[in-house]
Amino acid sequence: MTGATTALDPERATLGKAAGENFPVAPFFLPRAWRTDLMAVYGFARLVDDIGDGDLAPGGADARLLGVPPEEAEDRLVLLDAFEADLRRVFDGTPRHPLLRRLQPTVRRRALTPEPFLGLIAANRQDQLVTRYETYDDLLAYCELSANPVGRLVLAVTGTSTPERIRRSDAVCTALQIVEHLQDVAEDMGRDRIYLPASDMKRFHVREADLATPTAGASVRALVAYEAERARELLNEGAPLVGSVHGRLKLLLAGFVAGGRAALRAIAAAEHDVLPGPPKPGKLQLLREVGVTLRGEG
Numbered sequence: 001m002t003g004a005t006t007a008l009d010p011e012r013a014t015l016g017k018a019a020g021e022n023f024p025v026a027p028f029f030l031p032r033a034w035r036t037d038l039m040a041v042y043g044f045a046r047l048v049d050d051i052g053d054g055d056l057a058p059g060g061a062d063a064r065l066l067g068v069p070p071e072e073a074e075d076r077l078v079l080l081d082a083f084e085a086d087l088r089r090v091f092d093g094t095p096r097h098p099l100l101r102r103l104q105p106t107v108r109r110r111a112l113t114p115e116p117f118l119g120l121i122a123a124n125r126q127d128q129l130v131t132r133y134e135t136y137d138d139l140l141a142y143c144e145l146s147a148n149p150v151g152r153l154v155l156a157v158t159g160t161s162t163p164e165r166i167r168r169s170d171a172v173c174t175a176l177q178i179v180e181h182l183q184d185v186a187e188d189m190g191r192d193r194i195y196l197p198a199s200d201m202k203r204f205h206v207r208e209a210d211l212a213t214p215t216a217g218a219s220v221r222a223l224v225a226y227e228a229e230r231a232r233e234l235l236n237e238g239a240p241l242v243g244s245v246h247g248r249l250k251l252l253l254a255g256f257v258a259g260g261r262a263a264l265r266a267i268a269a270a271e272h273d274v275l276p277g278p279p280k281p282g283k284l285q286l287l288r289e290v291g292v293t294l295r296g297e298g
Helices: 003-020 032-053 061-065 076-092 098-110 115-129 136-146 148-157 163-183 185-190 198-203 208-212 218-238 247-269 283-294
Strands: none
Touching (some): 003 098, 032 076, 032 098, 032 148, 061 076, 076 098, 076 115, 098 148, 115 136, 115 148, 136 148, 148 163, 148 247, 163 185, 163 218, 198 218, 218 247, 247 283
8 A cells, every 4th residue: 555545544534424423514505615625624623533532543544644653642632732733734834644734725715713723622632631520611611612613613614704603603513512412421421521510410419320321310311401401592592693694604504503403302302311322313303493493483
């Protein structure tokens, strides 16, 4: 196998995960230039999450591309530091990793700044150091790093950023992150992470051991319902973002809001028992929610 082919394998492995995401990454109805740039941003976001979660493709190719020696290839903090250094080359040099080389033309075309990318790296670094959140405000501060940069990048790529749209986008992205946390309580427990605020767990008399059972008891269900309502309120706060844009971007943003609402309906339909596995909405439910969101209802 040639060196060039070897270098491409991690890129293909990462971008190939786009089809399995909860929300369309770069749907067919968008202009080709937007799709190209959104996939470049996705490649960055997916790879940094895979580093943070220990889900890199086997073989150590990503570590080699980032210049990390084999004896440190399993150290996520070392990998994140190397990834950050390579990100900075996107803005002032030539990156090593093919996904970051793919990102460089997008950064230049769209005049993107380092801040949202650095936020996503910081969130994954925090995941290695912080596994519990005491308060809801602590969780919101994490979402400011882990979720909100994605919406800001979408607005920047599409040339539609304004302070008000950013504010609405932040509400939507934080809501979607909370919804994902609710769906993935069991998976996160397997990684020794809990994104349910400890103060809320105490209020609802939920112990950590209660989150490690096959099915949820009444207290866990009540807690999940409480956090789901918070996410719903954030989605409603951010939903006017959809009506502030036009054309195909409006459909894309409606899909994000609708995806969150449909997921919340799926959680409710499971009677807030998220422990057997993530409740997922069907396509029909998602389409209904898209229609509701486009009409400005909800």
